[in-house]
Amino acid sequence: MKGKKEEFMNEMIILSQINHKNVVRLKGCCLELDVPMLVYEYIPKGTLNKFLHGNNQLHIPLETRLQICNDAAKALAHLHSETDQPILHGDVKSGNILLDNKYMAKVSDFGVSRFLSMDKTQIATFVKGTLGYLDPEFVQCQRLTEKRDVYSFGVVTLELITRKKSVYRLENNEPKSLAHEFLLAMRQNNKAEELFDRNIATEENLELLVQVAKIAEKCLRPTREERPTMTEVAEQLKGLMTALRSMRASEFYMGSPRPFPDSDSAALLN
Template sequence: MEGGTLNDGRVIAVKQLSVTSHQGKNQFIAEIATISSVQHRNLVKLYGCCIEGDKRLLVYEYLENKSLDQALFGQRTLNLDWSTRFDICVGVARGLAYLHEESRLRIVHRDVKASNILLDSDLIPKISDFGLAKLYDDKKTHISTRVAGTIGYLAPEYAMRGHLTEKADVFAFGVVALEIVSGRPNSDSSLEEDKIYLLEWAWHLHENNRKVDLVDSTLSEFNDKEVERLIGVSLLCTQASPTLRPSMSRVVAMLSGDIEVNTVTSRPGYLTDWKFDDTSSLMSDIATKGTDTSHYNSSSASTSMVADVETSPVIASKPMLGETIKKGS
């Protein structure tokens, strides 16, 4: 990502697409124009694109405080106190609710993670990187596609079968929320064995009525009720079955205190059935199920799995007014 300034004085960030698109120039520009029209307080603004030969650049607004993963897991130059962290979670939830339910287009981001959440000068979160976004028709129950996302944030039905709905984003949000509470990435092999996997550790604390032990030890103070609410929402969002996960609008309502947070009682199957001491078994499972693993890129916090797909989303409009739309639960 490179920076720059437009003639009108706006500071911008420029990103070169890493996946070669097979689209024609006019189709690519039309899709960028459509994505640019999707605007919300908690979404990064896409100003447009530049095309020269095979090079395709996306032009975004520049955000001073960079990405959430740098703020949480990096040198921690930003002061993310509890109220700021809670506000970030609510902001991200509102941004996703807009993409899923309020935008003219129904949009599934597909790669919600801490590094794709940017912070502006006021530490307002903005969801970025719609290069992997997938827009889909309301009449479809899911999209079967080669998986493009990041291990650790992938919903089971998407990782294993390529079934993509907005509930995959809900799952990823639950993981991000736990990272924000704890100040640690979703997996950390430097920790004790029972703490390596954040979801597993969160469930252990939940079952022993010690949820507040998950809170980042560097926080000098926090709101107990908000912690309980946020962790409760995260455990709902990361249920194994997509139908058990709330819609993002319900997540916003729960975080805002408008509705009660339902209590989850049993660990998801992916925690009780899988052997976490053998990561090769998971990779074998993924390969057996037919998911493309040829594009793994290791990083310090997680592993990316980017499919060989067009980076511009496929666009489908919502049904006309008067048609019945079945939304998430």
């Protein structure tokens, strides 16, 4: 009970500091209950987790997936760099990303979020998070930095391009970590392509998917110093979105695809 009330107060304080279209909006709260409740804007499509894994027969175009990825990246970049004091979300996962009627992504659930001090290192008193998304460096050192969110975002990115859960099971019921299997495949002559969702891993999409995978790989690097900032990630994804739209327009008018630029070049298009 006490823990729930602390998360309630924490989330209310955090959300009162945020105004961004890709962060769920707090509408009010209800205090006349044993456990107080927050009231959010209604997000009709539910979680990204359900969207990706709840009905695997549903076709999800690459454009939609990349837009969701870009939306979530912009939200996290805002939290880390554009608020009065940097905010660590602390539990980035597909279950905490909501989708509206136009599949715009909105980051939610700030119960374990924290304001980050800009002048000293913060140490977590205990580990919070979700299996499959936890930054291994954070688990070991328990230092609170925005790069913890970057790692978790890398896992979400993998979910979008592979349509596998962060921890999935093989036919023999053996559990596998998506991040671990992806990084292992990347070291084996870039066999990560074998993990891509076959519904979107078409010849014309493959170069783009490789660039998105490279962004995910950077986010999942073992130490925080090696990882990009969420602002850098958002800029690269925005560039890929612009290039994808240009490519689709070219295909429509000319009837043939053109080569897809790498992520660094794509980022310069904006």
